[in-house]
Amino acid sequence: MGASTDVSSLVRNYWSVLLGNALEWYEFAIYGCMATYMEQNFFRGSVLATWLGFTATFVARPLGGIFLGILSDAFGRKLAVMLTIVGMLSGTVGQGLLPTPRGAGDSAWGSFGLVLLFSLRLLQGLCTGGEISTVSTYIVEVSGHESKGRCVALISITVNLGFLLARTVVWSLQLILGEERMLDWGWRLPFILALLPGAMALAGRRDLKESEEFQAQKEAREAGAANSKSGASLSEHFVNVLVGIGGVIAFAVFQYGGMVWTNSFLEKHGAPANMPMLAGMCSRVLQMVLSFFVGWFADCYGVALVTLASGAMLCCAGAPFFFLLASYPDNVANIFLIYGVGYGIIGAMVGTVVFMYCAELFPTSVRNLGVGISYNIGFSIFGGFAPLVAEASLGWSLYGPGLLLSAAGLLTLLTVVISMMGLRAGKLKLAYLRPELYFGMSSKSSGSGSKKPDSARQAQFTCVAGV
Template identity: 45%
Template sequence: MGAAREDVWHVIKTYWPLLLGNALEWYEFTLFGYLSPYFQVNFFQGSAVAAWLGFAITFVARPLGGVVLGLIGDVFGRKVAAFPSIFGMLLSTVLQGCLPTYQSGPAAGFLGLCLLVVLRLLQGIFTGGEIATVSTYITEVGNPRSLASSLVMIPATASLGNLLSLLVTFSFEGALGDGAMTQWGWRLPFLLALLPGSLAIWGRRRLGETAMFLASEAEEQLETGKAKRAMIKIWELVASYWPQVLIGFGAVAALAVNLYGGMTWGLVSLKKHGLSIDFRTVAGATSNCVVLLMAPVVGCVADKHGAAWTQFITGVALAAVGMPLLISIEESVESPWLVVLFYGIGFGILQAFLMVHSLQVVELFPVEVRTAGMGLSYNVGFCLFGGFAPMVFEAAESLATWMPPLLLSLGGVVTASTTLVSLWLRSRGRIQLTHVRHTPYFYCCGKERFLNFQMQKSEEEIKAIEKKRSAIEGFQPVVDI
C-alpha cells in the first residue's frame, strides 16, 4: 500500500498537466449534458431528443480523433499528441459559449446551430485523442506493480471534472434562475474553462517523452517516412489487432452506459420529475465524491486481483442492480433524501469500480500501436454505448418507463460477457491481452486464471523479458525546461 501511494504521488507530482487536462476535458464534455434543457430551447426548437442528439454528435467524432491523434502519438511521440488535444478541446469549448441563438432571430439561430455542430465535432475529435494519449502516457511512465492505482487517477480526475461541471452549472442555475440561464447564463460555464485550460497547456509544454516510446523508436530503426509509418501502423492495428479492438468496444460499455445513461441522463430526468435543484446538486456531488474517495481502494483491488477480474465483477453487479437502482431513484422523487442515497451511493460505487476500464483497454495493445489502438477501441465503444445513451434513454422512456433501467443493466451484461470471451480466447492462445504487466489480470481463489499457454515462458525467456523491461523502466523521460 505504501509503495503504491509513493508511485501514485510521483505520477501526480510529475505529470499533473496530463491529469489537469483530463479533469478539464470531462468538465467541458459534461457541461452540455447538464445544460441540455437550455440548449433545447436556444438551438433545438424545444426538442429534448434533438438536444441529446447534439450531445451524441461529439461521440461520433471521437473515434476519428482517437485514431488520428493516436497515430501522431505512435509515430511522433506521446508528448507531441498531448499538446494539440488539450489546445483544440479548450478552443472548441470556449467558442460554444459565444454562439448566436434563435433568440436573435431565425438566421442567427440557424448559424448558431451549424456552428454548434461544427464545434461539437471538433471537441469530439480532440477529446478522443486526449483520453488515448493520457492513458498511454500514464501506462508507460507508471510502475507496473501499481499500474492500476496510477491509472485510476485518470477516471478519478474525470469525476472531479464532472463534479466541477455539475457544481458550476447548478450554482449558476440556482443564482440566476431559469429565465436568465436560458437568456445568457448558460454561456458562463463554457467561458470559465479558459483559465484552467491555459494552465494545462503551459504545463504540457514541459513534459518529456516516455521511455517505452523512445526505446521502441530506437529499436524500430525504420528508414521510411513518417507518413508511410503511420499507414503501416494503422494497417497493423486493423489486420493484427482487430480482436483486441472489438474487446475494447465491450470493455467500456458498462462505464459508458452507467455514466451517460444512468448518471447524466438520470440527473437531467430528475429535473423533469420535479426534484429540486438543491437535491439534484447533492445527489450528483455525492456520487462524484464517492468515486474520488474510493479511487485508492479500487486501485489496490485491481493491483491485487487484476483489471479483468475487477471489470467482470463490476459488470455483473451493474447487470444485477442497474435496473432496480434506476427504478428506485425515479420512484423516490417524493422522498429526496432517498434519491440522494440511491443515486449518490449506488451510482458512485458502481462508477468507482468501473474505473479500471482504461487499464483493461490500454493493455490490449503493444507500444507500437498503443495510442491508436486505445483511441479507436475506447472511443468507438464510448460512442456506441455512451454517446447515444441519453438520446436512446429519452426515446425509450416515452415507450415504457422500465426500458431505460433495462438498458442500464444491459451495459453491465456487455462488459461482463466481453471480459469472459476475451479470457477464453486468451486461455486458448488466440490473443494476448496484456502488454505491460501480464499478472495479475484475473487473480481469483489464489491463482491467476485463464492463462494463455503461450504466455507460460521458460525461465530463460522470463529473464530476458524482465531484463528488457528493467532497461526500459530505468530509461527516464527527459523533461524540457
C-alpha cells in the first residue's frame, strides 16, 4: 500500500479524530487570539494577568495526560478521545457564557465569573493534555509503517487548521461587528460556535475502532501471555520521558512564545490594524502546506533527524527573526516576510513530526501514558510559560523574546544529540516503531540490535514519495 493510499484511508476512517483534534486546538487558540478582549473584560487591563489565565490550562495538561494516558493504555484509545472532546466542548462553550467583571462591575457576580473562567481553563487543560497524547498514539498506531511521517503530518495539519480557524473567526467577527461590539459581547461568539462541529466530531468518534497494536497487546494481557515488553511499566522508561520533554521544547516555545504571543506584541507596537492576524493566518496555511514535505522527509531520513534539524533551525533563526520584527513592527512587508513566511517554515519543521518523535520512545503498553507525560510536561513548563516569560523579558530587553526562541531550539538540538550518543552506546532504546529508520540509520547501527519494533507492519522500508 502506497503512502497516498495510507493517508487517504486514514482520513476516510478516522476523520472524526482529525476533526476533533482541529476543534480542540481551535478552542484552545481562541483565548490567545482574543487576549485583548479577555484582558479588558476579565482582568481590568492587566496584560500579565491575562496571560496567566492562558497559562492556567498548562498547569492541568500533565494531569490530563497522566489520567487519560492510564485510561487509554488500560481500556483503549476510543474511550479517551470520547472523554476529551466532551470535556473540551464543555470548557470552551462555558467560557462564552460567563459573566465578566467588566459587565458586572464590583459585584460578586463578576468575581464569580472570573473564578469560573479559571476553572473552565483548567478543564480545557485536562482535556487538551489527554487529547493530543491519545490522538498522537492513535494515529501512529493505525498508520502505515512506510508512511507514518506523512500520516502523522495530518495531526500537524489539524493543529494548524484549528489555530487558523480561530484567527479567521476572530478576524471575521472583528470586521463584521467592530471593536465596540466585539468588546461588549462579540468575544463570546467564537467560544459558542464550537458547539456544532464539536457535536459532529463526538458523533463520529462513537464508531471508532481500536488500533490493531493496542488490541493485540490487550488480548495478550488478558490471556496472561503478555511478555515483559508488553507488560513494561513507565518507570523503566524514565530517561525516554526526559528525551521526550526535551524534544518538544522547540515546538512548545515557538507555538506560544513565537506564534501566539508575537501576534499581541505586534498589535501593541505599531503594526497596522489586522496585519498581524493576516500574517499569522498566512503562516498557518504555509505550515499546513509544508507539513507533508516534512513528514516525507521523516519517512526518508528518520524522525530524530528531522527533530535535530528543527532545533537547529529555531536556534539559528529565532533571535534574528524576532530582532527584525521588534525593530520594524510597523512595516507590513517585514511582518509578512518574517511572521508570515519565516515563522511558517520554522513552524512546519518544529511541529510536524514532534508527535511521532514522542510516540517512538515508548512500547505499546505504556505509549499513551509516556506521550501524555513527556509531551504535556514539556508543553506545560516551556510552552505554557513562554508568553509570560516573553512579556516579562521585554523589561530587560526589547529582543529578549528572540533569545528565548533561540534557546528553546538549542535545548531540543542538544536533547537529540545527547540521546543519540546514548543510543549509539547501547544504553538507550529510543525507537519502538521504526528502529530501522530513526536517525537515517539501519537497525544494525541504531543500537537496537536485532530487536523488532512492536508494530505489526515490518515491511522493508522504501522511501519513494507518493508510493
